[in-house]
Amino acid sequence: MKVIKLGMPIFLILLSCSFLIASINLPKANLGNPNGPLYFPIGLSILMLIFSVVYLFQEWRKLNEHNESIKLLLEGRTPKLIGLTVLYGAIYAFIFEPIGFLFSTVLFLGALLFTVNGRKKVVVNLAVAVGFSFLSWYAFSVLLGVSLP
Known part of the structure; x- marks a missing residue:
């Protein structure tokens, strides 16, 4: 049961890495800044990766704590x-x-x-x-x- 809680953050880390790879492989723009279409999806992928890693560490820390709210x-x-x-x-x-x-x-x-x-x-x-x-x-x-x- 405790290890299952780590499944979602690990899934989100893998998902954000796949989004990051897909964002890097987007075609460059023909007009203006060639990297312009890449900034937003790469930025979102990096933010998602950072939040997912933080989420993983929070869940890892909670593994040894007793969840009193469920008992109550x-x-x-x-x-x-x-x-x-x-x-x-x-x-x-x-x-x-x-x-x-x-x-x-x-x-x-x-x-x-x-x-x-x-x-x-x-x-x-x-x-x-x-x-x-x-x-x-x-x-x-x-x-x-x-x-x-």
């Missing part, structure tokens, strides 16, 4: 929240067309807000779900004239 992501209720959000999104996609924008959005936002905030904030959850859904519907349907299901 997998602790507590975060995995449950991620899973429920994906589930609610899938349900929202299925009910959007049959019951329409306004009702499906109220249900989707209500479910999300109750999952995140809990039952203690019932009034706030319902107000935000209904208010945001209605204002979005009003803005698109009435003000912008966009037809919503």
